[in-house]
Amino acid sequence: MFGINKVFNSDYSRYILYLKSASIYLSASMFAAGLKILINPIMAKNLSHNDYAIIGYFGSFSAITLPLLTFMVFAYYQRNYYLVSDEKRQRIANTIIIFLAGMGTIPAFTILLGLYAYFE
DSSP states (O other), rough: OHHHHHHHHOOOOHHHHHHHHHHHHHHHHHHHHHHHHHHHHHHHHHHHHHHHHHHHHHHHHHHHHHHHTTTHHHHHHHTTTSSOOHHHHHHHHHHHHHHHHTTTHHHHHHHHHHHHHHHH
């Protein structure tokens, strides 16, 4: 019991910040999932079964290619978000954006060539 009080009495504002950030991230994910759920019946009603299957088929490629294009640097940024100062965090974010803009074109081009070859 003493250990629990010690945890709750220590700087709990830090944990509130963690919970607030996690809830923002979760709410954005839930919003995107909710939109997909709302749009799905409209698509199913207005598309033929072939069109609906084609959309799902090409949508599956995004699950494969997106991690390759982002190089998982967003996971690195999220992991280090609270470990570095605000100034260094901004510098890391700028570096990631510049890196993805420059180096992301190489795998994107390679993936597009691979998909083109696959479909030909």
